[in-house]
Amino acid sequence: MHMPTPDARIMALKAALAARLRAVLPADAVIDDLAETRAYECDGLSAYKCPPMLAVLPATTAEVSDVLRICHEMNVPVVPRGSGTSLAGGAMPTADSVVLGVARLNAVLETDYADRIIRVQSGRTNLSVTGAVAEDGFFYAPDPSSQLACAIAGNVAMNSGGAHCLKYGVTTNNLLGVTLVLMDGTVVELGGGHLDAGELDLLGVICGSEGQLGVVTEATLRILAKPEGARPVLIGFDSNAVAGACVSDIIKAGVLPVAIEFMDRPCIVACEAFAKAGYPDCEALLIVEVEGSDAEIDHQLGLISAIAQRHDPVEVREARDADEAARIWLGRKSAFGAMGQINDYMCLDGTIPVTELPRVLDRIGALSQEYGLDVANVFHAGDGNMHPLILYDANTPGQLELCEALGAAILKLCVEVGGCLTGEHGVGIEKRDLMAVQFDPADLTAQMAVKDVFDPKWLLNAAKVFPLDASATHRAA
Amino acid sequence: MTLQTEDDVADFVRAAKGPVAVRGGGTRAQGGVDETLPVAGLSGITLYEPGALTLVAKAGTPMTEIETALAAERQQLAFEPMDHRALLGTAGVPTIGGVVATNASGPRRIQVGACRDHLLGVRFVDGSGTVVKNGGRVMKNVTGYDLVKLLAGSYGTLGVLTEVSLKVLPLPERVATLTTVVPDAAAAVRILSDALGSPYDVTGAAAAQDGDGFRVHVRVEGFDDSVGYRAAQLRDLLHLDDGADPWADLRDVTALGDCPFVVRVSVRPSQAAALLSRMDGMDRVQLDWSGGLIWLGGAEAALLAQAQAICADIGGHATGIKGDFGPLPRFQPQPAPLAAISAGLRAKFDPRGILNPGVMG
Known part of the structure; x- marks a missing residue:
């Protein structure tokens, strides 16, 4: 992994920068001690580490704006950080950068059940968004595996998905608006409680831009009425090919499950050893979950089971109650933990x-x-x-x-x-560095043109997403 | 000159000496620019995999061709794109490129998302004649920036779409519509919001004028028994009756077809009644998306400026859809920093400013 050489001229500004930041932030919101900046040296991609020059923890949009304006004036790179759960190194700092953590921005600002929206500050965790509306029968649909820890800021930056997006879509399909702070400190509002853009869909390109276009401090999210119930069926097969064909047939039959999860033998064996969920001994396993009233669930699970039977399954196990449902999900949900044990x-x-x-x-x-x-x-x-x-x-x-x-x-x-x-x-x-496998130079140039417009100095999270040789002239501009 | 390939379009754009109007099926007439860039020759479905819920088609492919192919596999474009002809009084053939370029989305948008949410990938020719692709043909894709969303609804001002890739969904086994008449818009929005706040998976929540009041329409779709169950629950919960299927007319906004000026407003549903109470000079109104989408019809161009002024105050946006609005901006004016970003993006993607100039921005 190659990262650009840290700029010694920028690193020489550390004391002056810290002083300017302390003038606009509370004392405990500016972290410049090496031992403490180490807490920000990596994210979920822990093979790569580099402590930042400084870390800041602003608590308001105005403070975020001040930090970015100062860094912009002093040409200091900024790496935005949600909860640091990125598996791709999205929040990994460089030695000449300021990490801007949004953890202190965690309030619920507004909940409106008639309009089915919630507005939160972006440091709030994914699961606690649902937590804020669950008692009233609503939920926020995108559910990345890290949802207990990951922040909405990171979800927006990475356009996070989850197990249930087959039916409900990913972050971009559930995001109605953001407050965005541009690198020069300008605060803009995109979208809001209404649907769809009135001009170019800038919100659509912000979502998934990996913290390279601006820092999101607030988000308006679509919340949905919780279905009456949900239950899974577990289906075992003696080959991956047959399990794959079964997935296609379920989809073609017009059933739209909320989730279809697939595990192969090495994964089944590891999960079984770890969680003892009672999975069958087979080559491939599907967990298919459907939603609705009890009768609707029975009907859909019946259709799915009938399709599965045509593919000669090793086992079909419909969950009849919440206990059985939990046992079916137990192995799948512990898959990553099980692998970590090995x-x-x-x-x-x-x-x-x-x-x-x-x-x-x-x-x-x-x-x-x-x-x-x-x-x-x-x-x-x-x-x-x-x-x-x-x-x-x-x-x-x-x-x-x-x-x-x-x-x-x-x-x-x-x-x-x-x-x-x-x-x-x-x-x-x-x-x-694999981007060139999927994209031609013209495709990458078009994407980088967007960054040129939002962040002309390429100070925000700049050494990410685009191969360094492709972005070199943009970063140097 | 007939353009039949993406290369033809790129050559045409590179050779263009001045502004061009991008034209698909010609269902939405545009004035101002003499030279047209016809995309209708780029036609045909290039890939359809029902088991993967994906369809790829060239931009000029007629919607009827796509709908026929999907119906044969009992599938559909779930975002229910509107056909503008009845509203605008135009002829022509709606194309998939035009649907994507305008992000056209109908009543089901409230449940399944807009065109942009079903758009998996695009290929386009930018204003310099460079071919660019973004997204792809898979459901989940966060590889690089999402220019797919940026192109959807950009009205041809960032690039000329040549091919689009879409997510498709199953056709429902049964559709049920529930209805009642209420005295005003506020009451209509209340019922529609309650319907959407229920767990019964409502896929349509609209209201059309009926005498002095509004007729509310609530739709549920899916498997036969499930629709029966959910319709019964909603009927009891919200005191509704069984109704006829109004959804094609609601989607195409046919009720406003004889209005010389039509404005499309997007607001928070709970603001719909307040907006309507502040408007004057409108002859017709239709509510969709539980009040989040308001169609206004009237005899004067002033309708647009009035709706935009109210949106500037309460949030949301108003767009002129039908009628000559003269020097008024057709799209809601943006605050200066956002207008600068939009202008900056157009300058990057179309440095000569030749693609559909004046249509947007």
């Missing part, structure tokens, strides 16, 4: 057309053999969002590099079959 792992999230599932799983199996590293697959099958987990030993020299090489080969495969490098984790630094 070894270090890298989690990829390339997306493929659903119809390519069996072929891609076969090719991943072959690549795993070729590189000599085990790969377990657990993913959102309904929308083709793969999650191959590559197991490696970080303490064995060369294994991280081997793991990254295998990861790159798998992602190239995803692009080759008509998919993409990342379905929900983002590019960050992790997939930055």
Whole structure:
């Protein structure tokens, strides 16, 4: 992983910058002690670390604006940070940067059930948004696995998904407005309580821009009435190909489950050893969840089971109550923990057309053999969002590099079959240098043109998303 | 000159000496620019995978061709794009490129999202004649910036769409509509909001003028038994009756077809009644999206400036859809920093300012 050489001229400004920031922020909101800045040295992609020059924790939009204005005037790079759960290095600092953490911006500003919206400050965690409206029968739909910890700011920056987006969409489909602070300190409002843009859809391009266009301090989110109930069915198969065909048939039949999760044998074995969820001994396992009243759920699960029976399943287990439902989900939800028990792992999230599932799983199996590293697959099958987990030993020299090489080969495969490098984790630094696999130079130039407009000095999170050679002239401008 | 390929479009744009009006099926006439850039020759479905819920088509493909192909597999474009012909009194053939360029979305938008939410990928030719792609044909994709959303609803001012990739969804087995008449817009919005606040998965929440009051329409769709169950629940909960299917007319806003001026307003649903009480000079009103989408029809161009002034105050935006609004901006004026960003983006994507100049921004 290559990052630009930190600018010594910027680092020489540290004391002057800290003094200017302390003039506009409370004393405990400016962190310049090396021991304390280490808390911000990495995110969920912990293989790469670099403490920032400074970290700041503003508590209001006005404070965020002051910080950005000062950094803009002094040409200091800024790395926005939500809760630091990015798996792609989206919040990884450089040594000459200021980390701007939004953790103190965590209030609920407005809840309106008639308009079905909630407005929150962006440091609030994903799960606590639902927590604020759950008692009244509403929820916020996007549910990334890290939802207990991850912040709405990061969800907006990365356009986060989750297990239930087959029905409800990802962040961008549930985001109605933001308060955005531009790099020069200008505060703008995009969208609000109404639907759709009245001019160019700037909100649409902010969402998923990985903190490179501005800092989101508030967000208006769509909340939905909670369905009457939800229950899963677990279906085991003796081959990945048959499980893949079953997924396609369920979708074609007109059932729209809220989630279709897929686990392959290495993942099933690991989860079973870890969580003892009672999964069948089989090659591939689907968990399909549907929603509605009891009768509606029974009807949909009946349709799904009938489709599954045509594919000669090893087992079909419909959850009859909440206990059984929880047991079915237990193994899936502990998949990442189970993998962590076995070894270090890298989690990829390339997306493929659903119809390519069996072929891609076969090719991943072959690549795993070729590189000599085990790969377990657990993913959102309904929308083709793969999650191959590559197991490696970080303490064995060369294994991280081997793991990254295998990861790159798998992602190239995803692009080759008509998919993409990342379905929900983002590019960050992790997939930055693979962008040319998916995009032509003109495609990248068009994207970078957007950053040129929002952040002409390229100070915000600049060494991410675009290959460094592609962005070099923009960053130097 | 007939343009049939993306390369043809790129050559045409590179050779253009001045402004061009991008033209798909010609259902929404545009004035002001003499030279047209016809996209209708780029036509045909290039990929349709029902099992993956995805369809890719060239921008000039007629909507009827897409709808026919989808219906054969019992699928649909769930965002229910409107056909502008009845409202605007135009002829022509609606194309998928025009739908995407205007982000046209109908009643079901309230539940499944707009055109932009179903758009998975685009290919376009920018104002320099460069071919650019963004997104792809998979459901979840956060690889790089989302220019797909930026192009949806950009009215051809950032680039000429050549191919679009869309998410499709199953056609429902059964549709049920529930209805009642209420005295005013506030009462209509209250019922519609209660319907959407229920767990019964409402896919349409609109109201049309009926005498001095409004007729409210609530739609549920899905499997036969499930629709029966949910319709019964809503009927009891909100005191509604079974009604006929009004959704095609509501989608196409046919009730305002004889109004010389039509304005489309997007506000928070709870602001709909307040906005209407402050408007004067409107002859017709239709509410959709539980009051979040308001169609205003009238005899005077002043309708637009009035709606935009109210939106500047209460939030939301108003757009002139039909009629010659003269020097007024057709789109809601933006605050200066946002106007500068929009202008900056147009300058990057279309440095010569030749694509649909004057249509937007």
